[in-house]
């Protein structure tokens with residue numbers, strides 16, 4: 001796939017009058033940050049711009065600028081739109097219910113993304129797979145188009161840059177990531193606060209839940225395998241739900257000797273959703289024993305039976321991969 005020239009993309013954006021922007025379903029900080037930053041920049045340049053996403057914006061991101069602008073349907077007709085932009089969507093099917101409209105669309109299409117699997121499905125494509133986030137690519141596009149990067153836009157781009165880079169910790173973070181962060185800071189982005197909001201803060205219930213779960217941390221295979229388990233009763237007594245367990249399994253993996261960590265979430269009696277994380281061991285192979293899968297270092301599967309039984313089966317499956 002060859003990218004369109006930045007100058008052509010700038011011209012397409014400047015020539016548009018009515019723009020629809022969408023991202024992948026179940027949007028994350030990078031998808032919404034890049035889509036809304038582009039949406040605001042286009043509006044500030046005097047265009048009509050609409051941000052649509054099948055799932056809307058999640059509640060936890062509602063503190064960020066313009067999140068209330070995310071609409072689950074387009075308020076005008078698709079035939080009145082002259083430019084249809086997808087951001088952070090590796091494949092056109094990732095945009096969910098808008099896929100049909102996209103494929104029928106007669107106007108200009110533009111695809112801005114950082115997924116390596118992106119084949120360039122639009123008329124104009126700008127895919128930079130070595131980027132840690134779509135938000136890392138967006139500033140060069142806005143600057144090429146002559147659009148202003150306001151504080152709100154800088155905060156939205158910073159949201160995506162921080163979340164997709166794991167707070168600047170993933171191995172695809174590059175000198176360019178920091179150059180973009182530097183530009184955003186200059187434009188007033190509150191990097192420190194966004195980092196706190198997305199990576200540090202938690203509710204009291206979540207902290208108490210974490211304490212309970214950590215108390216039950218156990219090891220197998222000479223300390224190379226760590227298990228934590230979360231019960232429905234834990235959620236009841238702490239007023240939390242499964243959305244509060246994010247990061248628990250990674251915490252167990254941070255222990256020096258641990259090669260694989262497993263979190264067992266009780267879905268209902270005798271049914272456990274296992275999340276596996278690994279430093280090197282192929283946990284995709286482990287999960288596939290139980291009909292699951294994912295990535296080499298991060299996988300998941302569902303297991304049925306008593307907790308001790310489930311732990312025993314997983315321990316044997318990890319042992320085979322060590």
Ligand SMILES: [Mn+2]
Pocket residue numbers: 030031088114132133134164
């Ligand atoms: Mn992304």
